[in-house]
Amino acid sequence: MLIKDLKARVIKNSRNENAIEVIVNKKYVASAPSGASTGMYEVKAFTKDVRFAVNYLNKYSVHYDFEEFKDLEVLDHLKSIIGGNPTIAVQYAVLKAMSKNKVYSFLNPKAKKLPVPLGNCIGGGAHTKIKASDIQEFLLIPKAKTFSQRANINRNVYEMIGKLSKAKSKTDEGAFILNQKNEDIFEFLTDLVYEFREHTGYKVNFGIDLAASQFFKKGKYYYKNSKQKVLSREKQINLVNDWIKEYNLGFVEDGLEENDFSGFAKLNKKTLICGDDLITTNLERLKKAIKLKSVNSMIIKPNQIGSLIETKKVVDYAHKHGIKTVISHRSGETMDFMIAHLAVAWNMSYIKTGIFGKERECKLKELVNIEREIC
Numbered sequence: 001m002l003i004k005d006l007k008a009r010v011i012k013n014s015r016n017e018n019a020i021e022v023i024v025n026k027k028y029v030a031s032a033p034s035g036a037s038t039g040m041y042e043v044k045a046f047t048k049d050v051r052f053a054v055n056y057l058n059k060y061s062v063h064y065d066f067e068e069f070k071d072l073e074v075l076d077h078l079k080s081i082i083g084g085n086p087t088i089a090v091q092y093a094v095l096k097a098m099s100k101n102k103v104y105s106f107l108n109p110k111a112k113k114l115p116v117p118l119g120n121c122i123g124g125g126a127h128t129k130i131k132a133s134d135i136q137e138f139l140l141i142p143k144a145k146t147f148s149q150r151a152n153i154n155r156n157v158y159e160m161i162g163k164l165s166k167a168k169s170k171t172d173e174g175a176f177i178l179n180q181k182n183e184d185i186f187e188f189l190t191d192l193v194y195e196f197r198e199h200t201g202y203k204v205n206f207g208i209d210l211a212a213s214q215f216f217k218k219g220k221y222y223y224k225n226s227k228q229k230v231l232s233r234e235k236q237i238n239l240v241n242d243w244i245k246e247y248n249l250g251f252v253e254d255g256l257e258e259n260d261f262s263g264f265a266k267l268n269k270k271t272l273i274c275g276d277d278l279i280t281t282n283l284e285r286l287k288k289a290i291k292l293k294s295v296n297s298m299i300i301k302p303n304q305i306g307s308l309i310e311t312k313k314v315v316d317y318a319h320k321h322g323i324k325t326v327i328s329h330r331s332g333e334t335m336d337f338m339i340a341h342l343a344v345a346w347n348m349s350y351i352k353t354g355i356f357g358k359e360r361e362c363k364l365k366e367l368v369n370i371e372r373e374i375c
């Protein structure tokens with residue numbers, strides 16, 4: 001597949017920030033999202049700014065016949081010139097063109113497994129400017145046979161939360177903001193999923209993304225909306241392990257700050273202990289996390305590393321070493337569907353893509369459609 005035409009332009013993401021969109025051969029459209037709670041080891045989203053990247057790409061001509069996934073490597077050099085986000089948008093668009101938008105089956109004709117949707121239902125932290133929970137995301141983990149049932153369960157529980165809490169505000173990812181202490185939210189969710197199971201028969205667990213680097217300063221964790229106020233590293237480790245036990249958490253992402261590999265190793269691995277800012281989809285950091293037994297699961301965000309080729313290497317290495325993968329949206333999202341396809345093609349266990357808002361729902365819808373095709 002020859003690229004006859006490549007155009008880029010500025011669009012707005014869900015947070016109304018500038019984002020980049022790339023169109024290949026006048027038909028195949030892709031874009032890249034942006035984070036708010038970004039890890040310090042992520043590649044730069046834009047080396048200069050979005051307009052520099054757009055201008056660069058509009059003058060860029062690539063003379064290459066793209067046939068298979070590994071050919072995308074010829075685009076990797078763009079990362080150091082224009083940044084991780086534009087490079088990902090170009091690679092997504094070229095991959096869509098190669099596969100005529102049937103990305104998952106092009107990458108893996110035998111793909112059969114759908115990921116479990118982790119649903120962000122209550123949130124705070126860096127994803128809102130108003131007073132909210134310190135915990136960035138409370139995530140539903142639905143149990144059911146099919147993807148579409150699981151996505152429906154998340155939506156139903158989410159609506160129940162809206163009704164019962166009467167919350168008026170939402171985070172960047174469309175999760176409800178409850179101005180309550182972290183522990184009170186745990187209690188509220190525990191009762192609510194119990195009620196939900198009584199009424200519907202469906203079991204729902206939950207977990208959290210603490211995004212702990214966001215409230216870590218000079219060796220201490222600073223809470224605003226918790227029984228605790230300022231915690232040492234040891235106390236933070238104990239707190240996370242206590243929460244896991246007391247509220248039966250099924251998933252804990254970034255429970256500690258992004259440099260504390262040995263602290264992660266002390267978190268209770270009976271649950272999924274997940275590294276996001278800790279690993280930033282970076283193979284060297286993943287190797288260190290495996291060596292030190294820091295995690296048993298990890299977040300995959302292609303724009304953290306700015307290359308689909310590198311992302312695939314990280315996913316393969318994680319699976320080879322028994323690390324579960326969770327592909328994830330960013331808090332400033334676009335209408336791009338790619339992460340839904342990658343989740344299926346690369347056999348990822350989970351997808352974290354929100355419950356509410358068109359940028360989140362389009363990925364869930366894409367997965368419902370894929371499920372119809374393959375199951």
Ligand code: 2PG
Nearest residue numbers: 035036037038329330331
């Ligand atoms: C996270 C993400 C997505 P952001 O921390 O996992 O939920 O947030 O995109 O702001 O980094």
Ligand code: MG
Nearest residue numbers: 209211253276
């Ligand atoms: Mg995270």
